[in-house]
Amino acid sequence: MNSNIIPVLxxxxxxxxDKFQIDTKNDMIKLNFIKNSNQIEEIxxxxxxxxxxxxxDEVTEETSASLNNIMYCGTxxxxxxxxxxxxxxxxxxxxxVLELNDSNVFIEAxxxxxxxxxxxx
Numbered sequence: 356m357n358s359n360i361i362p363v364l365x366x367x368x369x370x371x372x373d374k375f376q377i378d379t380k381n382d383m384i385k386l387n388f389i390k391n392s393n394q395i396e397e398i399x400x401x402x403x404x405x406x407x408x409x410x411x412d413e414v415t416e417e418t419s420a421s422l423n424n425i426m427y428c429g430t431x432x433x434x435x436x437x438x439x440x441x442x443x444x445x446x447x448x449x450x451x452v453l454e455l456n457d458s459n460v461f462i463e464a465x466x467x468x469x470x471x472x473x474x475x476x
Contacts, residue, residue: 402465
């Protein structure tokens, strides 16, 4: 794990998203942001092995998406998933959670690039 990523991610909040791209051919998820005071222009998740989108169906009048928070779970991820030990099921465990307006995206990726700086996790 790259411990340098946690302070970087904790500083990201309420950033308006310009474009959200899921590229399954290249195993990548990319977020481009509207110019903002945080100077974050792009976040790319590379070597994505799985992702899950959860919409909370909350009625909102907001018309633009915003990245409210991004969390690196690392080895804590199993705490978020209820898996019975009796089940013989292969489960992908996300290491990132993105909070977007009224929804969440759970991502399992091997690296993340923030403004062209790569963090291997």
